[in-house]
Amino acid sequence: MERRAFVRAGLAAGLTGFSTSATAITIDPVVARRSGPLRLNSNENALGLAPAARRAVIDGITEANRYPRSATGPLAEALAARHGVTPDHIVFGNGSTEIIRIAVSAVAGPRARIVLADPTFEDVFRYAEPFGYTLERVPLTSDYAHDIAAMRQRAYALDGPVLAYICNPNNPTGTLTDCTAIDDWIGSAPENVVFVIDEAYFEYVHSDRYWSSVHWVREKSNVIVVRTFSKIFALAGMRVGYGIAHPETTAKLRAYVTRNTPNHLAGVAALASLEDEAMIPRSLAANQRGRGILTDALDDLGIGRLPSQTNFLMHRVGGDLETYIERMREQDISVGRPFPPMLGYNRVSIGLPDEMERFVSVLRTFHERGWV
Ligand SMILES: Cc1ncc(COP(=O)(O)O)c(C=O)c1O
Numbered sequence: 001m002e003r004r005a006f007v008r009a010g011l012a013a014g015l016t017g018f019s020t021s022a023t024a025i026t027i028d029p030v031v032a033r034r035s036g037p038l039r040l041n042s043n044e045n046a047l048g049l050a051p052a053a054r055r056a057v058i059d060g061i062t063e064a065n066r067y068p069r070s071a072t073g074p075l076a077e078a079l080a081a082r083h084g085v086t087p088d089h090i091v092f093g094n095g096s097t098e099i100i101r102i103a104v105s106a107v108a109g110p111r112a113r114i115v116l117a118d119p120t121f122e123d124v125f126r127y128a129e130p131f132g133y134t135l136e137r138v139p140l141t142s143d144y145a146h147d148i149a150a151m152r153q154r155a156y157a158l159d160g161p162v163l164a165y166i167c168n169p170n171n172p173t174g175t176l177t178d179c180t181a182i183d184d185w186i187g188s189a190p191e192n193v194v195f196v197i198d199e200a201y202f203e204y205v206h207s208d209r210y211w212s213s214v215h216w217v218r219e220k221s222n223v224i225v226v227r228t229f230s231k232i233f234a235l236a237g238m239r240v241g242y243g244i245a246h247p248e249t250t251a252k253l254r255a256y257v258t259r260n261t262p263n264h265l266a267g268v269a270a271l272a273s274l275e276d277e278a279m280i281p282r283s284l285a286a287n288q289r290g291r292g293i294l295t296d297a298l299d300d301l302g303i304g305r306l307p308s309q310t311n312f313l314m315h316r317v318g319g320d321l322e323t324y325i326e327r328m329r330e331q332d333i334s335v336g337r338p339f340p341p342m343l344g345y346n347r348v349s350i351g352l353p354d355e356m357e358r359f360v361s362v363l364r365t366f367h368e369r370g371w372v
Contacts, residue, residue: 038358040349041334043171043201043312045234047286047352049269050279053235056272057265064264071267078274079242083214088247091254094261096200096228096241101127102256103196103224103243104163108133111160117146119339121171121198124163133163139341144175144306152185155193164189167198169205172339172347174308178209186216186223194222201310203232203280204287210309214244221246224253231311232283233273238266287311290350297360301367306345312336314345317372321346327371331362 039046049057063070076087083089093099100123104114108131116124118137125135136154141147146166155162164185168177186195197213216223225244230236240262243253262270273279294313298305304316317324321343328335336347350356366372 036332038333038351038355040351040355040359041336042236043231043310043349044236045231045283045311046355047234047283049234050273050276052272052276053233053269053279056268060265060268063268066264067260068262068264068267071264071271072262075262075267075271075274078271079244082274083212083244085214085217085244086247089217089244089250091243091245091250091257092261093241093243094258095230095236095239096198096226096243097123098257098261099224099226099241099243099253100124100165100196100198102253103194103226104128104131104133105256106252107161107163107194109161111158112163113155113158113160114163114165115151115155116165117151117167117170119172119342120146120165120167121200124165124196140170140173140175144170144173146170146177146182148177148181148185152189155189158192160192162193163196164193165196165198167200168210169201169309171200171310172312172314172336172342173306174201174310174313174347175306176205176207176210176309179211179213180209182213183216186213186220189222191222194224196224196226198226200226200228200231202227204284204311205309207309217245217249219246221248224249229270229273232280233270234279234283235266235269235273238262238269240266240270286352287350289353290356293353293356293360294348294350297363301364301372303363303367303372308350312347312349314342314347315372316344317346319371324366324371327366328362333359333362 072092076090079090080087104124104127113134113136114124114128115136118139138147138151138154151164155164166182169175199212202212212225213223214225217225223245227242229240291308298315306314321338324346325335339347363372
């Protein structure tokens with residue numbers, strides 16, 4: 001029988017339609033025993049796999065000598081049903097980063113440009129490097145949303161292929177862009193603009209200004225929605241992501257994707273995670289509790305922070321950011337990397353409640369010494 005560590009009840013209420021009040025934060029027993037550095041640097045989900053996913057991986061090993069279609073077919077069907085589309089709207093990637101990479105490859109061409117926020121998640125411009133794209137970086141607004149009006153203006157001034165990357169909520173800021181503005185842009189954009197809407201942290205958001213852009217993909221072939229199993233489903237090491245787009249578009253994207261992705265064990269783990277209805281509420285409850293510990297301490301210490309809608313948060317750092325990161329490392333805590341131009345802030349991922357208690361106690365000693 002599966003051994004479980006019932007840690008404590010979550011306190012969150014009504015996020016994204018999932019009730020997390022009184023949801024038990026059940027931690028994978030292997031994760032609960034693990035020691036070593038505190039990893040608050042990559043926005044992972046510290047809960048560990050859903051129990052059903054762990055079982056699926058162990059059972060799935062008997063099929064691992066076969067190519068993975070027995071898992072990916074049902075997974076595509078389950079995802080299609082979840083998003084109200086047909087399976088030909090789904091394209092898998094080795095993590096959602098691969099979907100970003102293939103979108104960048106597919107749109108590349110002479111005079112190709114990427115319009116993106118500054119700062120935002122770096123993968124899109126890293127993948128653009130070999131293609132000689134021109135980057136059109138548009139600073140976030142004063143409330144850390146994408147400046148859609150400015151991005152739109154920049155895109156319309158260009159006549160070659162344009163990839164508009166919108167990370168919502170945005171990494172590294174954890175902040176939201178109003179989906180009405182995104183819808184207005186998509187609804188009126190010319191065909192040369194291809195939208196990559198990165199919804200990696202979709203499930204964490206609780207806001208009536210936020211919804212998925214999936215509703216566009218039946219009618220528009222220039223919209224690619226990007227999702228991942230790495231965050232809410234805690235499968236970052238398994239590498240499963242997917243794009244949702246018009247079948248004409250997924251057919252084009254598949255020309256760039258590695259065949260037989262995801263691998264069999266990743267496929268069965270993803271399917272089992274989807275079917276485990278307790279997984280999302282548990283992840284949300286743990287995140288809400290951990291975030292509460294962090295925000296209470298930051299507010300208590302008077303350290304400025306951004307309002308997070310995700311499993312990470314940006315807070316003010318006094319002095320040099322690299323020094324702060326190094327000092328945290330000396331305490332066996334990995335925090336986020338620098339995200340220029342926001343070099344007065346550190347990004348910290350939300351870990352389990354006891355992990356956040358540990359982080360906060362180190363932060364308090366830093367504050368006493370005038371380091372934050
Ligand atoms: C906004 C965003 N998109 C995509 C990714 C890539 O995630 P993965 O390749 O694990 O699905 C990340 C990872 O942190 C992310 O923050």
